[in-house]
Amino acid sequence: MANIIEVRNLTKTFGDIAAVKDVSFSVEEGGIFAFLGPNGAGKSTTIKMLTTLLRPSSGTMRIAGRDPVMDPDLVRHSFGIVFQDPSLDEDLTAVENLELHGVLYNVPRATLATRIEELLALVELSDRRNDFVRDFSGGMKRRLEIARGLLHHPKIIFLDEPTLGLDPQTRNHLWSYVQKLNANEGITVFLTTHYMEEAERIARHIAIIDNGVIVAQGTGEALRKQTGTATLEEAFLALTGSSIRDEGGSRLETMRSHHQVWSGSRR
Amino acid sequence: MKAVYIMWLREVKRFIRSKSRIMGSLGQPVLFLIALGYGLGPVFEKAGQGNYLEFIAPGIIGMSIIFTAIFNGMQVIWDRQFGFLKETMVAPVSRLSIMFGRTLGGASVASIQGLLVLAIAIVAGFRPVSWFGILPALLIMLLIALLFSALGIAVASKLKDMQGFQLIMNFLVMPLFFLSGALFPLANVPPALLWVARFDPLSYGVDALRYLLIGTGTFPLALDIGVLVGVSALFLALGSHFFSKMEV
Numbered sequence: 001m002a003n004i005i006e007v008r009n010l011t012k013t014f015g016d017i018a019a020v021k022d023v024s025f026s027v028e029e030g031g032i033f034a035f036l037g038p039n040g041a042g043k044s045t046t047i048k049m050l051t052t053l054l055r056p057s058s059g060t061m062r063i064a065g066r067d068p069v070m071d072p073d074l075v076r077h078s079f080g081i082v083f084q085d086p087s088l089d090e091d092l093t094a095v096e097n098l099e100l101h102g103v104l105y106n107v108p109r110a111t112l113a114t115r116i117e118e119l120l121a122l123v124e125l126s127d128r129r130n131d132f133v134r135d136f137s138g139g140m141k142r143r144l145e146i147a148r149g150l151l152h153h154p155k156i157i158f159l160d161e162p163t164l165g166l167d168p169q170t171r172n173h174l175w176s177y178v179q180k181l182n183a184n185e186g187i188t189v190f191l192t193t194h195y196m197e198e199a200e201r202i203a204r205h206i207a208i209i210d211n212g213v214i215v216a217q218g219t220g221e222a223l224r225k226q227t228g229t230a231t232l233e234e235a236f237l238a239l240t241g242s243s244i245r246d247e248g249g250s251r252l253e254t255m256r257s258h259h260q261v262w263s264g265s266r267r
Numbered sequence: 268m269k270a271v272y273i274m275w276l277r278e279v280k281r282f283i284r285s286k287s288r289i290m291g292s293l294g295q296p297v298l299f300l301i302a303l304g305y306g307l308g309p310v311f312e313k314a315g316q317g318n319y320l321e322f323i324a325p326g327i328i329g330m331s332i333i334f335t336a337i338f339n340g341m342q343v344i345w346d347r348q349f350g351f352l353k354e355t356m357v358a359p360v361s362r363l364s365i366m367f368g369r370t371l372g373g374a375s376v377a378s379i380q381g382l383l384v385l386a387i388a389i390v391a392g393f394r395p396v397s398w399f400g401i402l403p404a405l406l407i408m409l410l411i412a413l414l415f416s417a418l419g420i421a422v423a424s425k426l427k428d429m430q431g432f433q434l435i436m437n438f439l440v441m442p443l444f445f446l447s448g449a450l451f452p453l454a455n456v457p458p459a460l461l462w463v464a465r466f467d468p469l470s471y472g473v474d475a476l477r478y479l480l481i482g483t484g485t486f487p488l489a490l491d492i493g494v495l496v497g498v499s500a501l502f503l504a505l506g507s508h509f510f511s512k513m514e515v
Contacts, residue, residue, distance in 0.1 A: 048514075048515075051357050053353065053356060053514060053515050054514055055514070073359045073361070074359070076357055076358060076359035077359045081357055083350060083353055085350050086349070086350050087350035087351055087352075087353045088350070088351065088354070089277065089281075089346075089351045089354075090349065091280075091281045091284065091285070092281075096280070099273075100273050100277060101354070101358075103269050103270065103272075103273040104270055104273065104355065104358035104359070104360055105358060105359060106269070106359070106360075148354075
């Protein structure tokens with residue numbers, strides 16, 4: 001099968017700090033790809049570049065055959081995304097959030113209403129359709145965001161730590177739903193998570209990034225063999241070490257925001 | 268075009284739903300109107316300047332519009348913090364239409380607020396020279412609202428979080444309001460103050476409102492409208508530029 005995502009020598013620097021260094025990987029069409037790494041490793045920065053929110057410092061990308069830097073609008077049509085942190089308008093209802101998305105993505109009026117009903121049923125929020133999002137629980141917001149990400153029938157769905165802060169029931173539900181979608185609709189799934197067993201169960205191809213560099217990629221089995229470990233979690237720790245990264249991650253975030261405040265547009 | 272409409276609708280819906288916000292932002296203009304209008308009225312009258320309530324009503328309308336419009340523009344910062352901004356930034360529509368939609372929404376909301384203050388002023392005893400003048404005055408309100416909505420978005424596009432808020436309040440919104448002649452006649456003020464007021468777009472907005480509502484003005488009406496249109500266009504261009512360059 002052809003590759004729907006192609007990334008070559010992708011680099012992003014903020015000031016002196018390289019958040020992503022010379023990263024290359026590809027995702028085949030219809031595949032489920034897990035992008036794993038400790039906090040601050042460069043996962044979200046990479047996703048932001050793939051989804052046109054950040055411009056890379058150097059390197060090339062192809063999303064569904066298009067360059068996110070040259071053709072951002074065409075690329076934006078081809079993917080849906082569930083961000084790491086919530087991105088709903090809490091002062092609107094569930095349906096209003098979906099309608100807004102549908103209009104922005106130019107979903108025809110006639111189709112929009114039926115699709116919204118389908119998706120709300122799918123994520124089991126039909127009975128809450130007219131409730132304000134601010135009254136939703138974390139899990140409900142996540143489900144609504146997934147419904148929203150699928151509303152325009154994207155070719156690819158990016159899921160940036162979609163199960164963060166969810167209970168095991170909701171997590172299982174969510175992943176089985178994602179698998180079903182992948183199998184039935186052929187949607188390519190690009191996910192990140194900190195739950196290694198989730199990644200191993202769902203993803204056919206895994207890449208591990210640390211300090212902005214991809215340290216290993218392959219199937220879960222290949223990664224375990226390569227490191228001589230029994231589980232993906234052990235393989236992950238063997239590849240990335242066991243020191244805590246939160247510090248570095250947040251420092252990078254601070255640097256980034258300072259850089260943005262003082263230099264205006266970051267290029 | 269549909270994107271502009273849906274972003275406009277979002278702003279208006281959010282405004283109409285937050286009753287507390289509407290009431291809250293009416294408190295200040297009402298206070299100004301009553302405390303200053305009635306409190307300084309006798310002094311103003313003795314100085315031979317006429318009815319002070321009549322005089323400041325257009326200024327207070329201008330005040331409520333500039334406050335509402337700039338804060339509505341600054342909503343971009345909240346949307347950044349609550350994440351909704353990202354949703355609009357990855358959408359396959361031009362950022363220009365997102366920005367226009369937001370600006371028009373903010374301008375509509377601020378104009379409604381201005382209209383509410385006008386209604387309150389009428390209740391408090393304000394009488395426009397001609398009721399017919401209210402219609403063109405509405406257009407001026409919309410123009411003022413548009414100008415400062417765009418300014419709010421331009422400023423918010425450059426800020427990362429709400430920490431800069433006090434700065435904006437004390438060094439942008441307050442000076443724009445107090446130096447505009449909203450509270451005092453610009454005729455006979457020290458030349459330096461008049462000079463500063465000439466660089467404040469709100470001066471022209473309030474002046475135009477005064478011309479249409481109470482029949483007196485410092486600048487020619489054509490100049491007022493010209494400046495409002497020109498500066499609106501400038502801020503819209505600036506806001507669009509900053510907004511489209513923004514990375515989330």
